[in-house]
Ligand SMILES: Nc1ncnc2c1ncn2[C@@H]1O[C@H](COP(=O)(O)OP(=O)(O)OP(=O)(O)O)[C@@H](O)[C@H]1O
């Protein structure tokens with residue numbers, strides 16, 4: 001059986017434009033109207049445990065999932081517009097650790113940082129790069145059990161910066177590993193399968209590469225190699 005890999009192309013971009021208009025607008029209208037309904041219901045039905053509130057809650061959570069999917073798809077379909085700046089890698093990693101730290105602590109997953117403060121800066125879009133790394137860390141967090149470890153590293157050699165996210169999680173079997181960058185490939189309830197394709201697009205827009213290596217039962221390492229100089233136009 002041959003596997004079809006969908007590439008980001010003109011077709012996907014025009015689908016995205018259609019989705020942005022035809023799905024996102026009614027979705028926003030639905031969310032606003034649901035909130036109005038909730039407020040009006042509160043006036044006539046004070047019992048917050050009533051079945052009607054549970055129905056509204058389910059609708060609201062389904063709409064949020066749909067909204068998340070639409071936003072992630074649009075992020076994938078629209079090639080990232082880079083806003084280049086000098087980015088200090090240790091700062092980037094510690095910002096990320098500050099953001100994700102509380103969630104790691106809640107899951108009792110140890111988060112460690114390995115980056116020398118003396119690393120040279122890269123010319124990159126810090127916001128986009130952080131988003132790519134965040135997708136990797138979120139994957140690790142979902143795969144890593146209590147008392148596991150996620151390690152963020154940054155290093156530089158021969159004109160390349162190397163960033164990695166290493167976890168001691170469940171790992172990925174070879175047949176799955178071959179598919180993780182496929183658009184919409186997910187093994188997770190509620191996953192969109194867009195996290196890794198988006199991360200890879202961001203890294204490639206910088207002229208870099210993103211790879212995953214994994215061993216079942218031992219863990220997974222995602223590695224970004226990035227040129228230190230400005231990415232190609
Ligand atoms: N660190 C990891 N450990 C184990 N499996 C992973 C890891 N990273 C990715 N995967 C596998 O790759 C699949 C695709 O990852 P991707 O981030 O693209 O989508 P997702 O996490 O399923 O959904 P989303 O990112 O939209 O929430 C995951 O469903 C999971 O099976």
Ligand SMILES: [Mg+2]
Pocket residue numbers: 135138139195196
């Ligand atoms: Mg993900």
